[in-house]
Amino acid sequence: MKSKLIDNYGRIAKKLRISVTDKCNMRCGYCMPKNNTKWFDSTEVLCFEEIIRLSSILANLGVEKIRITGGEPLVRPLIENLIKSIAKIPHIKNIGLTTNGLLLLERVEKLKSSGLNSVNISLDSFKEDRFKMMTGINGLGKVISSIQKAREAGFDVKINTVVIRGWNDDEVVEFANFARRTGITVRFIEFMPLDGTGIWRSDLVFSKKEMIEKLESGIGEVSPVLEQEISAPAKVYSFSDGIGTVGFIPSVTEPFCNQCDRIRLTSDGRFLTCLFENPGYDIKSYLRRGASDEELSQYLIQCMTMKQEGIVSLIRINGLKPKLNLMHTIGG
Amino acid sequence: MIPLLLLVMKLLFCRQSAGDEFLIRVTTNHLSLQEVMRELEDDSAGALSIFMGNVRNRGRYGNVSEIYYEAYSEMAEEKMREIENEAQTKWAIKKLVAIHRIGNLKVGETSIIIGVSSEHRNEAFEACKYIINNVKTRVPIWKKEITDESQKWTDGILLE
Amino acid sequence: MRSDIPDNDKIKVRLFANLRELVGEREITITVPGGVTVSYLNNEILNKYPQLKSFSNKFVTSVNCKVTTDDTVITSSDEIALLPPVSGG
Numbered sequence A: 001m002k003s004k005l006i007d008n009y010g011r012i013a014k015k016l017r018i019s020v021t022d023k024c025n026m027r028c029g030y031c032m033p034k035n036n037t038k039w040f041d042s043t044e045v046l047c048f049e050e051i052i053r054l055s056s057i058l059a060n061l062g063v064e065k066i067r068i069t070g071g072e073p074l075v076r077p078l079i080e081n082l083i084k085s086i087a088k089i090p091h092i093k094n095i096g097l098t099t100n101g102l103l104l105l106e107r108v109e110k111l112k113s114s115g116l117n118s119v120n121i122s123l124d125s126f127k128e129d130r131f132k133m134m135t136g137i138n139g140l141g142k143v144i145s146s147i148q149k150a151r152e153a154g155f156d157v158k159i160n161t162v163v164i165r166g167w168n169d170d171e172v173v174e175f176a177n178f179a180r181r182t183g184i185t186v187r188f189i190e191f192m193p194l195d196g197t198g199i200w201r202s203d204l205v206f207s208k209k210e211m212i213e214k215l216e217s218g219i220g221e222v223s224p225v226l227e228q229e230i231s232a233p234a235k236v237y238s239f240s241d242g243i244g245t246v247g248f249i250p251s252v253t254e255p256f257c258n259q260c261d262r263i264r265l266t267s268d269g270r271f272l273t274c275l276f277e278n279p280g281y282d283i284k285s286y287l288r289r290g291a292s293d294e295e296l297s298q299y300l301i302q303c304m305t306m307k308q309e310g311i312v313s314l315i316r317i318n319g320l321k322p323k324l325n326l327m328h329t330i331g332g
Numbered sequence B: 001m002i003p004l005l006l007l008v009m010k011l012l013f014c015r016q017s018a019g020d021e022f023l024i025r026v027t028t029n030h031l032s033l034q035e036v037m038r039e040l041e042d043d044s045a046g047a048l049s050i051f052m053g054n055v056r057n058r059g060r061y062g063n064v065s066e067i068y069y070e071a072y073s074e075m076a077e078e079k080m081r082e083i084e085n086e087a088q089t090k091w092a093i094k095k096l097v098a099i100h101r102i103g104n105l106k107v108g109e110t111s112i113i114i115g116v117s118s119e120h121r122n123e124a125f126e127a128c129k130y131i132i133n134n135v136k137t138r139v140p141i142w143k144k145e146i147t148d149e150s151q152k153w154t155d156g157i158l159l160e
Numbered sequence C: 001m002r003s004d005i006p007d008n009d010k011i012k013v014r015l016f017a018n019l020r021e022l023v024g025e026r027e028i029t030i031t032v033p034g035g036v037t038v039s040y041l042n043n044e045i046l047n048k049y050p051q052l053k054s055f056s057n058k059f060v061t062s063v064n065c066k067v068t069t070d071d072t073v074i075t076s077s078d079e080i081a082l083l084p085p086v087s088g089g
Helices: A048-060 A079-087 A105-113 A128-135 A140-152 A169-182 A208-218 A283-288 A293-305 A311-316 B002-021 B033-040 B073-090 B121-138 C017-023 C038-048 C050-055
Strands: A015-019 A065-069 A094-099 A118-122 A156-163 A185-190 A222-224 A235-239 A245-249 A262-265 A270-272 B023-027 B047-054 B062-071 B095-101 B103-106 B110-118 B141-147 B151-153 C008-015 C027-033 C060-063 C080-083
Touching: A015 A048, A048 A079, A048 A262, A048 A283, A048 A293, A048 B073, A065 A079, A079 A094, A079 A105, A079 B073, A105 A140, A118 A140, A128 A140, A140 A156, A156 A169, A169 A185, A169 A208, A169 A245, A185 A208, A208 A222, A208 A245, A270 A283, A283 A293, B023 B033, B023 B073, B033 B047, B033 B095, B033 B110, B047 B121, B062 B095, B073 B095, B073 B121, B095 B121, B110 B121, B141 C017, C008 C017, C008 C038, C017 C050, C027 C038, C038 C050, C038 C060, C038 C080
Parallel strands: A015 A065, A015 A262, A065 A094, A094 A118, A118 A156, A156 A185, A185 A245, B023 B095, C008 C080
Antiparallel strands: A222 A235, A235 A245, A262 A270, B047 B110, B062 B103, B062 B141, B095 B110, B141 B151, C008 C027, C060 C080
16 A cells, blocks of 8 residues: 655655553663653543554554554553454554563463564563663563463564663673574664663663674674565574574664654654654644544644654764653653 | 365354454444444344433433533443453354443433344343443443533442 | 562542542542552542542442452552442443
8 A cells, every 4th residue: 555654755654653651560770760650641641542543544544564562561451452453453464562571471362362463572681680670670580481471372572672781781692592592583772862761871882783793702603684674673683503583773873764664653642753753743632622534644644744864863963862752651 | 175174264263253343332422323233234143132322301310401421431341342242152142232422412312322133032132131231330431410400420330 | 479669659540420520630649658559549549638538438449440459559550540330321
């Protein structure tokens, strides 16, 4: 289907990230302050009906894939019902969920039967005490079990790992070995200045280049996989012995803005065309004032044309600094 | 052989997930009997039972001019789905619809439509009755009677 | 055992029907120590909004859309609501 969501750089939006809540049951040191309990009011948050309506409109405009994120999406009650409804929207080919895995174990079957296709589980350390230090929770065992269970249930499972110099960069090889043992792709994400905790510094960024160096000295040669989705954020690599795949999301050192096909809806009803857009467009007000589907479509098309260049332009002017946006209100 | 196997598997799978396809909704929009009838269409159904709850002009507190319905929507839909699943295990149901309207409703307007289609009439009657009776006591929706003199929330049942 | 428990928690509670009208808000925020039970929370609510005191046995509490017992431990990442007697249909 021909997409109507095109920006002035010629980029087409095909993937929608929906943050369904700003709440999280973890307090990762690079995302949310430990004592944070300031959440959106329930009246500010889009209800399922509103999310479904906007998703349908965007599907009609060319969106093909939807990813459910948060905060932690499983914290939103009855999220399986939302997924069931989204699964019925014509033109939507794939629905994914990004989660920290803590609440996943008991809900794998229900999520599977709701129509969910893939699960990305965030995991930043295999060391129990480091996990606790980084997330605030004693949850390593639970997350490992949920990775297993999700795989057994037939989900397409990937691991997302944020690498921060001095925090967990010494585990890059172990994560790659996990990928090699299990066949699950691990994606290494560079530390972006979307930290709710204001701790970002450029010297904390552990680059894709450095990660590859570690992998090559610790395990063996890696090379890009031949068949790749160009617009996907992660560049996938395989080891030369054919065992295991890893991905890299080098948002800071090798930004890929020119291939971006992603747009976002926050839980409080803002439409973002870029992770670094702030505050974004208040589509909720339009919706709640009684706009028709046609009016909402036109508005979204217009917003899309104003999509900024991306993090590349910030890097160019040396404009990277902590807390450029709050990831827990946008979703990964 | 294989197409037959696939067809059988499809039928089995569809039966099991059929409940997920039914129209269960809490909405502020006017209810459409036409939409309900479309949802209930099934060539193998010999019977169709529809319940419509309408706002009437008399209430506990006098002459009613309007009813205001409020809901905890996402939980209400979930509870309605639970009730619908129970109905499906008790009776052989082909299709099922349950829509509740919320907001301000005038006398004569419809607040709820329950529809059931089944092969024979007994199931349609029984399931329809079961669903409306349970919706009245197990779903987080509240009714306020607006009369000339007052506005009062109707007595109800505590959820369990 | 819940381990995502902060020292101090700001719990949001959704209100409906007559309770909403008595308080004048669709949602209230109650500050409690981390890891309290539903009954502790309800006590705090009645203290902060004494107009609800005469309705203290006329609502149930739901946590994440499930009606729950008084001893359930809650945190601010839970969705809490006070539900008066229902009258839908």
